[in-house]
Amino acid sequence: MTDRIRLSRRSLLALTTAAATGAVLAGCGDEGGQSGSGKKIRWWHIANTDPMMSAWAQMARQFEASHPGVTFEITPLENEAFKTKLTTVVQAGDPPDIFHTWGGGVLAQQAEAGMVKDLTADVGAWRDTLIPTALDAYTVSGKVYGSAVDTGMVGFWYNKELFERAGVKAPPATWAEYLEAVRRLKAAQITPIALAGKEKWPGHYYWAYLAMRVAGLDALRQAGADKNFDAPDFVTAGAHLADLVALQPFQTGYLAAGYSTADGQAATMGNGKAAMELMGQWAPVVERDNSAGKKGLGDKLGFFAFPAVDGGKGKITDAFGGGGGFAVGKDAPPEAVEFLKFIAQPENARIEAKTAGVLPVVKAAGDAVTDPNLKLVGDTLSASTGFQLYLDQAYAPAVGQQVNDSVAELLAGKSSPQQVAQAITAAAKQG
Known part of the structure; x- marks a missing residue:
């Protein structure tokens, strides 16, 4: 649906009706990744409508409460607006601390340019909680540059x-x-x-x-x-x-x-x-x-x-399909990676599955999928013999x-x- 994302190109979050694309703040802070005794995490995602826009904001507030000094600046963007704006800031060498990714060729270029962190060791702490193919689209030359959130197929x-x-x-x-x-x-x-x-x-x-x-x-x-x-x-x-x-x-x-x-x-x-x-x-x-x-x-x-x-x-x-995940910008504070682990906890993965209508990659959150249509897709995907990422993301x-x-x-x-x-x-x- 674009890079698909395509929705996606192509998760549901990328493809819901467009709303305002301006920044929505879940916390306060000065400019820059670190200021005084606090740290600000700039988080760009594509859940630009409720209910998931509010659900992500709530998770950020919960993380702030358990990490004194950390504040989030959240920017929800419509799919195409996100891609355009992200390209601009990455080319300028200033990627967000956490941002949506579909993996594939775009993430590979960002990794080659040194714009994203190598998360191989970090994601290893929760990799076993994910379905086996969850990180395939986010792996470049054997290194993991993103943490998956949801998956699906066309x-x-x-x-x-x-x-x-x-x-x-x-x-x-x-x-x-x-x-x-x-x-x-x-x-x-x-x-x-x-x-x-x-x-x-x-x-x-x-x-x-x-x-x-x-x-x-x-x-x-x-x-x-x-x-x-x-x-x-x-x-x-x-x-x-x-x-x-x-x-x-x-x-x-x-x-x-x-x-x-x-x-x-x-x-x-x-x-x-x-x-x-x-x-x-x-x-x-x-x-x-x-x-x-x-x-x-x-x-x-x-x-x-x-x-x-x-x-x-x-x-x-x-x-054929894909899902959504998050990459971490090159200058992000360590708490950005900790937040990815936080949202990968089963209770948070269940919130996304129930609220956004997506197939979670966290194995323990599979019980949150109750919609019969989504279960049908999940059953078809689980019986698949091979998988191809959206071509506008794979290349x-x-x-x-x-x-x-x-x-x-x-x-x-x-x-x-x-x-x-x-x-x-x-x-x-x-x-």
């Missing part, structure tokens, strides 16, 4: 009632079946898919998943290392997406639609005006919050994994942006599958 959310009306009796398991489901929905005069074309990151999910299904996870990772996405399998992935675009499956005006705007992707889905959206685990909550009366689809909503592609090298059990920023831009052009009918692969390769080689 899949198709669908309206069971609309599927039934169109005669689609079961979620499609193959890409051919998926295209046939789209045809049936259109024949029943039902908009098959809601898409936020304006924001680009939701569209990249389609190309990424098709690349995974056609070429396989290893090929995607090797392409990143070799800086070459021009292989036939990646062109084929684009061709499969072009086949979908040719069916005109998206809602009217999708190219100008946002994700969580009044008439955007989430609202279109939540109001029952489209049968499907390809989105992360946060989708049911955002659909609900952007629907009329904030009711959402309730028990009409279902979930299924991205279909397999006949003859492809990838497995339908390979998952260097310029490459991730090019993926988003090129796929958006394909979705708009302005670029070919071959041109998409060539443009991504060119961006990788320039980097």
Whole structure:
């Protein structure tokens, strides 16, 4: 949904309706990481709406109470505003003391530039309390540069009632079946898919998943290392997406639609005006919050994994997604790292799971997941055979942006599958 985060690109926190993006203070203090007998911790996160914005602030106050002299300056930012502002301060050599990260290529660049602390030894104190893959996205060359908070995956959310009306009796398991489901929905005069074309990151999910299904996870990772996405399998992935675009499956005006705007992707889905959206685990909550009366689809909503592609090298059990975590700026006081340990305590992880509707990475907090939709995603993720981080986070920023831009052009009918692969390769080689 952007780097996805994408929401995320892509936790729920990144993708809720935008609110004020100014600084909100959870404590007071002078400028600088240390002043007099006190220490100020500048904390930037993307929970820019309640209830989680207030929940994070409350945790900061609790930490302040047990650490005399420590105060927090908290800046909640909308996802895109966060990325823009963070890039500016990192380039200036002044990163926040604690800031949101999706890991991957962006965090790797920050680590290489010496802008973030190596947390390997520190996180080791609570690593065993996390699920096994929790820190994978935050590990660069064997060193850990971030502590995970939540995780999740992207899949198709669908309206069971609309599927039934169109005669689609079961979620499609193959890409051919998926295209046939789209045809049936259109024949029943039902908009098959809601898409936020304006924001680009939701569209990249389609190309990424098709690349995974056609070429396989290893090929995607090797392409990143070799800086070459021009292989036939990646062109084929684009061709499969072009086949979908040719069916005109998206809602009217999708190219100008946002994700969580009044008439955007989430609202279109939540109001029952489209049968499907390809989105992360946060989708049911955002659909609900952007629907009329904030009711959402309730028990009409279902979930299924991205279909397999006949003859492809990838497995339908390979998952695509990511989560959210926090990195620590190079000049942060030791208490910043202590705070990461504090929010990783099961009781605090449960607060985030219950309040934000996310899948926690703290094993003991799994009992806080009671929402049936979230549990379904968790069950699917736990049975996965492989995992790929959002491409606009997994690769260097310029490459991730090019993926988003090129796929958006394909979705708009302005670029070919071959041109998409060539443009991504060119961006990788320039980097």
